[in-house]
Structures are given as C-alpha cells and as structure tokens.
Amino acid sequence: MPGDVISRFASVRLGTRGNQRKERGFGRVNGHHGEILQGIFPDDAGRLHRGLVTLPCDIVSSTAVFRPAPGILVTVPDDKLKAAEAARLTLDSLGLHDQGGHLTVESTIPVGLGMGSSTADVVAAIRAVADAHGATLGADEVARLAVRAETASDSIMHGDLAILFAQREGIVLEHLGPALPPLEVLSVNTAPGTGVDTVKQPPADYDDWEVQAFRPLRGMLRRAIRTGDAALLGRVATASARISQRHLPKPAFEEINAIAASAGALGIQVAHSGTVVGLLFDPRNPATTRRIAEAAARLEAFGLPPAFHFRTDAAEVRHVA
C-alpha cells in the first residue's frame, strides 16, 4: 500500500518533527496546458495503465500557506475541499492525527479548462503542510497523497520532468527524459464560459484499436524527447488529440487543426479532460513569431481569439493584443 510506504518514510522523521516545526509552511506548484499524450499504456510487466504526459505551463500556479495549530483544520477558501482533504492526509501520513491548522490556497489557474487547477491546489497544500513540519516530500510521495485526495491527479508535482504518469495511481510508468523539447504554445479555450468537471467525467472508454494505437505514439514520443525533435512531438500530440476527440470532443476541432496546419504549426495538443487546445510551434524557428501572429489572427477571425501564448523553456508570456 502506498500509504504504508509514506507512513514508514514519515516515521523516520518523527523524532525531529518538533524541532523542525515552523510557524508557517509554504507550498507552490505550476499548472499545465493539458497533455501531449494521454491513453492506455503497458508497464514493464505488460499490465495496462491509464497514463498521460503533461505539457507544463509555468505562467499559472497555485500557492498554499499552512499555519499548524492544535484541533481542527480550517481551509480558506472553504470550497477547496480536495486541498483540505490533501492537507488532512498529509498530516495523517506524518503521524500528526490530532494536528490541525489554517490552510490558505490561492491560484491563478483557471478552473474547468483542464489546466491542472485541482491538482495544483492539492499539491500546493501537501507541500505547505510538509514544509510547516520540516518535511520534504519526494514527488512520488506527493503524487500518492494527491491521488488519494482527488482520485486522479496530473503529474505537475514532478515539475518539468518528461514522464509517463499513471494519473489514477500516482506512479511513474516511464521516465522519458529531463524535459520535453521546447515548444511555443498558442492557447485557445474552445468552450469559454462552460468548463469541464474533470473529476465527475468518466474515464475514456478506448476501443481495442485505440489501446494498441497508443504504442506507436509512445514510441515516437521517446524519439522526440531523446533527439529534442519538436516536430515529432507535434505529431504525437496531434495523434493523441485525434483519439481524444472521439471521447471528449472539442468544438471546432477540425477548424483549429486546419488553422494550425495553414500557419505552419507543428501540430496541436488538447486538455484530454478540459477545454483548452494548444497550437504548437518551434521556438527555435525564426518564423515562429510571424506564424503565431497569423494563427492568432485566423483564430480571432473564426471567433476563437487565443488567450495567450507561452514558451515551455522560459518564464515568458505574451498576451495576444
């Protein structure tokens, strides 16, 4: 049981817990922009898992502050139920069953777009509670706590690491590399004002062909990361988006795809449980600035003005005028 592992790990630190307890603990984590790839993947033993490869987006984030106190756990705002649950699980895993405190969570991540707002709140809360008690939890431990708090989690606790992550188990299926090849992403929200409840949504029921089709996508992804090939990454993302389109269709998917192709994008990626679509460009290509402007103009003319664009290899955001 993952919980047992965490408890054993935590028990090692219990002797020094009192000395390391702080007045306040901080936790912070970036959001993401959906996935490059999401589907069904065999592990080393051949067993199938639901898995995903996240596209990190460091221009949005969640921050949590935790002030330990005896008694009950108070969370502000009080509708951050999963963050509160995660804080409780973290205290329990540290052996602090009677401990409570005051948790504050703030986020710049829009809700319901598939950009990781829920997991980011949860991860920030876990980190804040751990920090308040002088504990530094590894990403795998944070992932297991997050999955217990919210059933399925994004892999943002692993930072920019390129991993194939089993979102319902909180485990890494495959370490793909230190990071994805750099991308410049033009972000479009395909359903402004609606949003998707990512938790209530049932997991995609892929058919037998799709289950097998994820294998070559994973193969090409390995090569894209190993050789830093952003064009191959764009092919993988587009192929995964096409399969996703049969399960959680995005409005105007074909039109966005056509605009991406005509503007010279490498491909598109989607939030497989959300509403955002990213047009992917190669930041190392000098034509990218012009191409992004073209794509943004065409999207705007179509009635889907892009919200922003960002680079995955630099803390930089340019709002589309």
Next chain:
Amino acid sequence: MSLEMTMSQPLSRETRGFPDYELPRLVRLADNLHGAAFFLMKLLPARHMLDRAAADGRLKPGGTICETTSGTFGLALAMLAAVRGYKLILVSDPAIDEHLHKRLLELGVTLEIVEKPYEVGGFQTARLDRLRAALEANPGSFCPSQYGNADNPRAYAEVAEQIAERLGHVDCLVGTVGSGGSMSGIARFLRHLNPDLHVIGVDTPNSVVFGQPDGKRLLRGLGNSLVPPNVDHRQFDEIHWVGAAEAFLATRRLHQHHALYQGGTSGAAYLVADWWARTHPDRKVMTLFPDEGHRYVASIYNDDWLAALPGWTGLLPEAPQPVAHPSDVRSSWSSYRWDRRTLDEVLAAANPVARDLAEAA
C-alpha cells in the same frame, strides 16, 4: 471485452512466449531505405491472438486450437502451442513443405492433410470443410482465423512502435500482402501519426486480393485465392504485382548486396521498395522482410532450381510496368495507382483499355 476488463486481465508475459523473436531487426539498406527483417513475422500476431483469446475465455488453459494453414502462421502457432501447453490441429494440403511438415510434427502438431481438391473450390474449400469438421469434433476449441480476426492487424502496433521510436517520421511503407494483417495494421497505426504516409502493397499475379483473377501462383507467402477481411484496401496508395522469378532474383540480390538472407516475399518487397527509394531520394522508406531464407535453400538459393523456372531470364526489370487497371496485370512486375479506394470501387471503375477497345470496335 470492455476496456476495464482488458485492464484487469492477468499479464500476458506470465505466459511463455518469444518476445525477443517477435520484433524485426532494423537494417539500413540505403540513406533513405530501411528494412525490418523478421525471424518469423507471424509469431507476433499469433501470440497476440492467443493472448486475447486466453484473456476473454475463448481459449482455455490446455485447450485445443484448430486452424487451416500450410505456411509460417502454422509454424508460429505450433511454437506457441508447444511452450504454452495447447493442443494444435492444423489442416493443410499435399503442397506443404516437407521440412515444415517434419518440424510441425516434432512440435506435437496434429496435422490433417487434405489429399484431394474439390472439383469446385479446390483445396481451399476442401481445407475449410476439414477445419469445420475438426472444430465440431473438438467442442470448445479455438480457431484464430488470421484472415478475419481483428487482433491480427492490431498486433502490429508493436512494430509501428518500434519503427516510430527508431526512425521517427517515415514517408513510405512497402510490404507484401497475404492475410492483410501486417500491412493493413502497420499502415493504419503509422498513418495516425502521419496522414501523408505513402503505402505500397505488394501482391503477385493470379492473386485476387487486389483484383486479379485467381490462378496458380509459384510465389508463396503473399497474395491469396480469396480476399481476407483483414485486408483494408483503403490504406493503400499504390499496388505492385511481382512475379515469382523477379521476386526470387530480388531475394538473391538482397543477400548479395545487403547480406540479408531472407525468403521470397522479402525479395518481392525489396524489389519495389528499392525502386521507390531510388526514384524518391528525399523520402524515407520502410519495408518489411517477413521471414528468413533457411527454408528456401533448395529452391530460391539454388541456381539450378532457378534456371529451371518457366520463363527464367536471370534479368531483373529496372522499373514496374504501370497498368491502367488490375485486370491488365500480366506475369511480370506491374504497378497501379490504388488511391486508397475499396476493392469494389476499383473493380467498378471501368478498365480504360477495355473501354477504348470496345469503343474502337
């Protein structure tokens, strides 16, 4: 079987098999031409079909498998049945290779040889009748039926994964078509990553798979006397028909020039892939070599046997003869723009040559 059921099945690798023998070795033949050389290509679909049948209960532990085959699919089933403890009944005809026959018996196969062809339907129908009888005589037995079982093409996702991981982007895929499993399977998987993939199927004259009339064929392992449901005709941009003598000569050239000792279907694929790669030097070509050459020591790799072939010239054509309709294919290397159509669409389109002749008359 639902996805959740599939995911909760026991692990396939708990069962014995030959994972390292299933996938091809990749060999670069030219700057833009890569070959995938299999030990025995049919091992991969055979294993996948047995795994899936075992997972959903169609094949019980220690159960019986019945199939009609005289080729490498039977050998693959026999290898898997031997290590997994299944009983295997194979229906074949007197044309079965003598050494393959001995090998199957050594692996514990019950071999039923149909001695006489039917007057209508030939050996094919006679074998299917015998297979039906074997299935009825062994209640609960499993028939993989490689021609129609959708797990056959789906098995090839692992080859597509290997190609995508090792080569990344591929512009053109060339391979022989028999059951339809490998080419229809790999083409559809790779095209999902590259909609512009150019797919060339290699058939042989007198095979009905791509619209030729049925007839006697010396080149085995590709083509068919029936159209297998697993052939997805819409995957193919271009079809080539390669005759036996050309295929055998190309098989020898593959060995002479590239030191790859493969069977006759590999030669047919190599002939077409090498030509396309030479005429499209800026495009990356992947081709499939389905089996090794050891079974053909006394035939393809024997100069006297080759020289005795009807119409043997010892010369290899430089390029295919384009034809306007599949019915125009003669005995030697021909090519046709299939354009991702169904077989019915192609056959319904009038043969322009026949039409012109009719109009002239």
